[in-house]
Structures are given as structure tokens and as C-alpha cells.
């Protein structure tokens with residue numbers, strides 16, 4: 001079976017994935033001091049600074065679904081954000097991120113929750129910032145995108161910097177980049193066989209599916225960039241697939257579309273042609 005779909009029940013799968021993240025997040029506690037030191041000087045990636053610079057200069061309130069260790073939240077504050085609310089379903093991740101932000105005196109607040117939905121008020125954020133290993137854990141991007149639209153204020157933005165959906169296909173061979181024979185770009189899921197999410201079931205969304213979920217929800221696409229550089233390189237790992245010939249990450253910027261009549265959350269299939 002080329003698509004690697006896991007045969008077990010979806011609820012069991014999601015529980016196992018959550019458990020895998022609870023265990024992987026132990027790193028945020030074990031390496032608390034090193035991460036605290038990293039957080040003190042934390043900066044966003046150059047592509048993030050370039051696209052988000054003008055938005056962060058307006059001192060936005062940021063919502064960060066799937067916030068993980070929260071280092072990016074410290075970087076968002078350093079770059080101008082007024083506040084960050086992080087959402088994550090790992091108690092370990094949420095606890096470590098909150099402790100770090102408090103210790104540094106940064107206005108970040110963390111909520112323990114499975115997303116979507118986002119447990120915050122409608123129209124309460126200027127920027128939804130997410131990615132770096134987030135979308136692959138969500139089975140349904142339409143529900144996620146509708147929540148993004150609900151929480152954004154008029155003129156608000158969605159920013160995603162994420163692994164390219166083609167990444168599951170690339171082998172980690174050092175001599176030559178190869179396409180894995182056990183993976184398909186169009187599979188719905190595959191089982192992760194690398195750190196940190198070893199054994200967890202990843203959801204696959206093609207680039208078109210991600211863009212269409214965002215635009216169907218009523219957001220206007222402002223930027224879509226594909227990059228050869230992965231958003232993260234595991235320590236000690238080298239792969240030809242990361243050396244410039246293949247897409248390894250993408251960046252998407254979208255805004256609440258205030259100009260298009262009838263914009264807003266629309267369920268898939270509910271749109272009718274004029």
C-alpha cells in the first residue's frame with residue numbers, strides 16, 4: 001500500500017499522536033535552561049522577519065495555535081507583538097513555555113487545549129501565527145481555517161511558515177536525493193519514522209488543499225513562497241534533499257478579505273456560482 005494510511009481508528013490515532021507529543025515535549029523541560037538562553041536572543045527566521053516586519057510594527061495581538069516550546073513567541077514579542085496567546089495540547093509544552101515567558105517577563109499566555117477550535121473570543125487577534133510542524137497534525141483544514149477567520153479582527157492576518165507538503169517524499173540519503181517508494185504526495189496520512197514525532201500519524205495536505213482551505217474560509221492570499229531550506233534540520237542529520245534542489249518549506253500570508261463582498265466562513269460546497 002503506497003499511501004501508508006494507518007489502519008487503526010482515527011480516535012486511537014489522534015490519542016497516540018497526542019501521547020507522542022506529550023513525551024516529545026519532555027525535551028522542553030529537560031533542556032529548560034538551554035531553551036531559556038535561546039529564548040533570550042530569539043529571532044524569527046529571515047523570511048518571517050521580512051514578511052511580518054510591517055505587521056509586527058503595528059503591535060498586533062498574536063494567537064499561536066500549536067505553540068510548542070514557545071521560543072517563537074518570545075521572538076514575536078521582541079519583533080514588536082503586543083501579546084501572544086499560545087495554544088497547545090501538551091501540558092508539558094504549555095507549562096515550560098509559560099514558565100519561560102514569565103521568567104523573561106514577556107506578555108505570553110498559554111492555554112492547554114486541542115485545536116481546533118481555538119478557545120478565545122471572536123475578533124480577538126490581529127495575527128494568527130502558526131507552522132513549523134503544525135498543519136500535519138490537523139485532519140481537517142477547513143475547520144481550522146474557519147476558526148482562523150473567526151478569531152481575526154478586521155484587517156487581521158494569517159501567517160504560516162511550514163514544511164512543504166512534498167517533504168514526506170524525500171529520502172534522507174546523503175549521496176543523492178531520492179523519492180521514497182513508500183510515500184505518495186496524494187496520500188492522506190503516513191506514519192512518521194523520524195524524531196521527534198516517531199510513530200505518530202501525520203496528516204498530508206497538498207499545497208493546493210492548504211491554499212484552498214484558506215481562501216474558501218474567506219481569507220485573501222497575499223503571499224505564497226516555496227523554499228529549498230527546511231524550517232528545521234535535526235542535529236547531526238544531512239540529506240541531499242536539503243541542499244537546494246527540492247522544496248522543503250513554504251510561507252503563506254493571507255488577510256481577512258474586507259474588500260470582497262460576501263467574504264467570511266463558507267463551508268466547502270456551499271458556494272454557488274453567480
Ligand SMILES: C[S@@+](CC[C@H](N)C(=O)[O-])C[C@H]1O[C@@H](n2cnc3c(N)ncnc32)[C@H](O)[C@@H]1O
Nearest residue numbers: 021066067068069088089090114115132133137
Ligand atoms: C512541531 S511542534 C511545535 C510547533 C511550534 N510552531 C514550534 O515551532 O515550536 C507541534 C506542536 O503542536 C502540538 N499539537 C499537535 N496537534 C495539536 C492539536 N490538535 N491541538 C493542540 N496542539 C497540538 C504539539 O503538542 C506540539 O507542541
